[in-house]
Amino acid sequence: MSSVASIAQSVGPGAAKAAARKRNRNVGGANKRPGWVTYLLLGAVLLVSAYPLYYVVLLASSTQEVISQSPLPDLIPDGHLRENIERVFNSDIPLMKGLVNSFIVAAVQVACVVMFSTLAGYSFAKLRFRGRGPLLVFVIATMAIPTQLGVVPLFIVMKNLGWSGDLRAVILPGIVTAFGVFWMTQFLENALPYELIEAARVDGASMIRTFWHVALPAARPAAAMLALFTAIGSWTNYFWPSIILTNQNPTLPMVVRQLQASYFQDYSLIMAGVLLATLPLFIVFVIAGKQLVAGIMAGAVKG
Amino acid sequence: MSVLAPDKPAPAPVRPPRRVAFSQKIGRWDVKVSPYLYISPFFILFAITGLFPLLYTGYVSLHEWNLLTGQGDFVGFENFTSVMEQPNFWLALRNTISIFLLSSVPQVIAAILIAAVLDANLRMKTFWRMGVLLPYIVAPVAVGLIFSRLFGDQYGAINELLGILGMDPVMWHAEVLPSHLAIASMVNFRWTGYNALIFLAAMQAIPRDLYEAAVIDGAGRVRQFFSITVPQLKATIIFVVITSTIGGLQIFDEPRVFDSTGRGGADGQWLTVTLFLYELGWGNQKNLGRASAVALLLFVVIVIIGVLNFLLSNRIAASDQMVKKSKKIGGKR
Numbered sequence: 001m002s003s004v005a006s007i008a009q010s011v012g013p014g015a016a017k018a019a020a021r022k023r024n025r026n027v028g029g030a031n032k033r034p035g036w037v038t039y040l041l042l043g044a045v046l047l048v049s050a051y052p053l054y055y056v057v058l059l060a061s062s063t064q065e066v067i068s069q070s071p072l073p074d075l076i077p078d079g080h081l082r083e084n085i086e087r088v089f090n091s092d093i094p095l096m097k098g099l100v101n102s103f104i105v106a107a108v109q110v111a112c113v114v115m116f117s118t119l120a121g122y123s124f125a126k127l128r129f130r131g132r133g134p135l136l137v138f139v140i141a142t143m144a145i146p147t148q149l150g151v152v153p154l155f156i157v158m159k160n161l162g163w164s165g166d167l168r169a170v171i172l173p174g175i176v177t178a179f180g181v182f183w184m185t186q187f188l189e190n191a192l193p194y195e196l197i198e199a200a201r202v203d204g205a206s207m208i209r210t211f212w213h214v215a216l217p218a219a220r221p222a223a224a225m226l227a228l229f230t231a232i233g234s235w236t237n238y239f240w241p242s243i244i245l246t247n248q249n250p251t252l253p254m255v256v257r258q259l260q261a262s263y264f265q266d267y268s269l270i271m272a273g274v275l276l277a278t279l280p281l282f283i284v285f286v287i288a289g290k291q292l293v294a295g296i297m298a299g300a301v302k303g
Numbered sequence: 304m305s306v307l308a309p310d311k312p313a314p315a316p317v318r319p320p321r322r323v324a325f326s327q328k329i330g331r332w333d334v335k336v337s338p339y340l341y342i343s344p345f346f347i348l349f350a351i352t353g354l355f356p357l358l359y360t361g362y363v364s365l366h367e368w369n370l371l372t373g374q375g376d377f378v379g380f381e382n383f384t385s386v387m388e389q390p391n392f393w394l395a396l397r398n399t400i401s402i403f404l405l406s407s408v409p410q411v412i413a414a415i416l417i418a419a420v421l422d423a424n425l426r427m428k429t430f431w432r433m434g435v436l437l438p439y440i441v442a443p444v445a446v447g448l449i450f451s452r453l454f455g456d457q458y459g460a461i462n463e464l465l466g467i468l469g470m471d472p473v474m475w476h477a478e479v480l481p482s483h484l485a486i487a488s489m490v491n492f493r494w495t496g497y498n499a500l501i502f503l504a505a506m507q508a509i510p511r512d513l514y515e516a517a518v519i520d521g522a523g524r525v526r527q528f529f530s531i532t533v534p535q536l537k538a539t540i541i542f543v544v545i546t547s548t549i550g551g552l553q554i555f556d557e558p559r560v561f562d563s564t565g566r567g568g569a570d571g572q573w574l575t576v577t578l579f580l581y582e583l584g585w586g587n588q589k590n591l592g593r594a595s596a597v598a599l600l601l602f603v604v605i606v607i608i609g610v611l612n613f614l615l616s617n618r619i620a621a622s623d624q625m626v627k628k629s630k631k632i633g634g635k636r
Contacts, residue, residue: 033426034425038420038423038425039425041420042420042425042431045420045434045435045496046431046434046435048492049434049437049492050434050437052438052441052446052449052450052453052492053437053438053441053449055460056445056449059452067458068458116344116348117345119342120342120345123337123342127337127341129339132338135346142349142353144549145357146549146553146601147553148553148577148580148601149357149598149601149602150353150356150357150359150360150598152360152363152584152594152595152598153355153356153359153362153595154356155584156359156591157352157355157356157359172348172351172352173348173352175348176344176345178345178349206330207333207334207337208337232439232440236440236441236444238444238555238556238559239555239577243581243584253442253443253445256445256448256560257444257559257560257565260448261563261564261565264563271449271452274445274448274449277442277445278441278445281440282440284440285433285437285440290429292433292436293500296497296501296504297432297500297504297507
């Protein structure tokens with residue numbers, strides 16, 4: 001772009017006109033295709049992002065002997081993947097239980113977060129009620145509280161409820177999030193016109209019917225992104241489950257940790273476990289990663 | 304209802320007028336109460352799982368409180384003083400701040416640079432963005448395990464690479480600073496791409512005519528980046544710095560799985576505050592009172608560093624604006 005401008009200045013008014021035409025096409029230089037250096041840089045970033053994951057696949061498909069001989073595995077997977085996965089399932093660590101538990105926790109949390117956040121977001125964005133402003137500010141303020149601060153009393157509460165060691169104790173604190181409420185409020189503010197709500201009300205729909213048939217369909221794109229974020233958060237969460245659950249009734253991150261603690265020399269087994277714990281989220285990412293990227297891009301704070 | 308009644312003459316006599324009034328009442332009640340009903344799940348659940356524990360932490364921290372036997376005597380600030388007398392607390396605090404600095408500073412810088420590269424008019428935009436985000440879906444526990452092996456003292460790929468470059472192997476699991484570097488690299492692996500996308504979104508909102516004006520003034524790409532892009536990202540930089548402060552100071556998963564014992568190293572080389580808290584409450588000591596005291600102390604540290612960060616990034620951004628203003632005045636001359 002700078003070259004375009006300098007040519008325009010040096011050659012004179014006739015050339016300037018042509019250059020200006022070119023400039024209009026390339027607004028701010030942003031529409032010019034970047035050169036190979038850019039792709040080289042991005043390729044390097046991609047390599048750093050993807051190599052550790054590929055490394056998991058490599059170790060998970062090697063034999064233990066190969067791994068202990070050389071620190072750098074071959075670049076081609078070795079074909080012992082199935083055997084290693086079977087070894088994880090046959091170990092005394094309850095992997096299957098972890099898979100099922102993580103799935104249940106994630107499914108319930110995603111469903112609840114999306115439902116409650118959409119309800120609250122619709123209310124904050126489109127309904128008039130006393131105390132709306134301060135309550136919304138309160139919701140946003142709660143996002144700044146670190147989890148560690150309440151973890152001891154939360155443990156005591158769950159113990160008194162008789163829920164310690166139970167999946168309910170993991171699920172309950174995660175079924176509403178301030179982020180979700182804020183996210184939905186922001187989205188519905190713009191995406192849902194008041195006319196639609198009014199039309200439904202004039203037609204005699206009750207409040208909840210209006211929400212169900214007007215607000216919920218409009219919220220669908222934001223709900224999909226919120227579901228993805230919640231699923232990732234739930235699937236990767238370790239600190240709280242490791243406190244409240246037992247090793248016999250674990251979630252997947254706890255399984256990975258147990259594999260490490262018990263089989264700390266057997267990296268092909270451990271990495272097969274890591275692979276199994278990561279794969280479900282990876283599949284979701286491949287299918288819906290586009291939306292996730294779009295979601296982060298839309299939800300960013302704009303300067 | 305009465306306005307609508309003439310349109311439907313047939314059912315009118317069947318319906319007693321009192322019921323009409325009643326349904327109208329329900330409708331009004333519906334409008335008034337529904338908003339509160341819709342927001343109530345958040346507030347009720349937050350009260351149980353967020354607000355109450357928050358307040359109760361203070362109460363627990365002032366008592367003798369065993370994991371198994373429960374509440375004991377009121378001891379005042381004894382839990383706080385005893386925690387602060389333990390050398391491990393200060394060790395953990397030092398490690399946490401060190402790991403936090405080693406992760407968040409390079410992370411923010413790398414994220415802005417990656418965002419600047421992604422901001423070009425790329426072919427296969429979504430592919431590159433997804434590639435950058437890929438590490439975000441890997442659980443920190445898994446990241447910790449992968450990097451623990453990559454940074455292995457004897458059979459690690461990183462040491463092997465250093466050997467090829469003719470350098471001595473580094474004892475990533477034995478020495479203090481190397482272990483902090485390794486753990487910080489795990490955090491950076493997971494979060495740099497995510498933050499890059501946040502920066503990218505903010506970059507795309509910068510008005511393009513600012514760049515055009517800079518080009519006409521003869522500014523190169525580097526100058527454009529420092530004089531337009533960075534100052535325009537002020538709010539986003541503050542946001543990312545604050546969120547990574549809160550996250551970075553709570554670090555637990557990655558140091559926990561950096562070795563198989565999970566205690567932060569033989570001499571506490573990479574013991575963090577949250578790891579220390581976990582050991583106090585659910586490790587050998589089973590002392591929930593002291594764990595609560597550590598939680599509160601950690602919160603104080605987070606608030607202090609958060610405020611410092613805010614002031615610092617605010618000042619950096621403000622000084623940039625001063626430069627811009629003075630340049631404008633200079634330009635008029």
